[in-house]
Amino acid sequence: MEQQEEKIQENITSNKDVIVINRRSFFAVLLGIGTAGMGALLAVPVLRYVLYPLYAKSSKSIWTPIGAMHEFSDLSKPILKPLDLKQVDGWREVDSSQTVYVTKGANGKMEVLSAICPHLGCTVAWRKGHDDFLCPCHGSIFEADGKHVSGPSPRGLDTLPHKVVDGKLMVKFEYFRENVPNQEVVS
Numbered sequence: 001m002e003q004q005e006e007k008i009q010e011n012i013t014s015n016k017d018v019i020v021i022n023r024r025s026f027f028a029v030l031l032g033i034g035t036a037g038m039g040a041l042l043a044v045p046v047l048r049y050v051l052y053p054l055y056a057k058s059s060k061s062i063w064t065p066i067g068a069m070h071e072f073s074d075l076s077k078p079i080l081k082p083l084d085l086k087q088v089d090g091w092r093e094v095d096s097s098q099t100v101y102v103t104k105g106a107n108g109k110m111e112v113l114s115a116i117c118p119h120l121g122c123t124v125a126w127r128k129g130h131d132d133f134l135c136p137c138h139g140s141i142f143e144a145d146g147k148h149v150s151g152p153s154p155r156g157l158d159t160l161p162h163k164v165v166d167g168k169l170m171v172k173f174e175y176f177r178e179n180v181p182n183q184e185v186v187s
Contacts, residue, residue, distance in 0.1 A: 062086065063163070063170040066102065072110060072169060078103035078126050078133075078144060080115070085173055098173055099123065100160060101133075106145045112162040112171045113146045119153040121178050133157065154181045 066081045078101040087094045098115070105111035115123050122137035132149065133142040140151030148156040161172040177184040 063165075063172050066100065066112070066162075066169045066171050069164060069167050069169055072102050075102065075104045075110065077128070077131070078113070080126065083171065083173055100171060100173070101126065101157075102169070103144055103146070105159075106147065110162070110169075111145065112160045112169075114158040114160055114173070114176070116158070116175075117153060118155050118158060118176065119151070119179055124157065154179060155183070158183055 064083050064085060066083065072079060081100055081102060083098045083100060085096045085098060087096070101113045101115055103111055103113060117124050117135040117137065117140055119135065119138055119140055122135050124133040124135045124140075124142065126132075127134050131144060133144075133146070134140075135142075135151065135153065138152050140153035141149040142153075142157050143149055146157035146159065158174075158176045160174060163170050175186045177186050
């Protein structure tokens with residue numbers, strides 16, 4: 001009897017490494033793998049939807065005319081100019097309006113500045129009596145060439161690419177990421 005118990009004990013200790021797979025455990029594992037796969041497939045569109053604003057860029061901006069060059073012959077103070085923009089994003093076409101300031105830069109050359117404050121996106125206004133730009137939302141102040149003077153804005157006003165074509169000043173309007181120290185083009 002003792003020998004039989006010893007053999008049974010040896011069989012039990014030697015079978016510890018053996019994994020028994022029966023039909024029920026096989027289908028349980030198969031069901032678990034299938035559920036995990038379906039969950040992963042459904043998570044992909046949700047993650048793309050949630051992360052879309054971080055990676056989204058709208059279509060390329062086009063060059064928009066601001067006005068004839070003779071309008072900008074005297075740049076003793078910045079000149080406010082409205083822009084009518086068209087942006088094409090897939091099948092959707094969006095018409096919007098923005099404003100820019102045409103001014104003399106620090107080097108004396110013509111510059112086109114976005115009127116959007118780099119802090120939180122408010123529209124800055126030119127103050128004639130003070131000869132500077134003021135953001136009405138949080139009080140950031142900028143010099144006539146767009147350089148940051150004071151306030152919570154992390155950088156100066158954003159300069160926009162511009163060129164002269166057939167005697168007309170053209171600008172490529174771009175949106176920049178707000179509240180960061182460097183210009184980062186969003187669209």
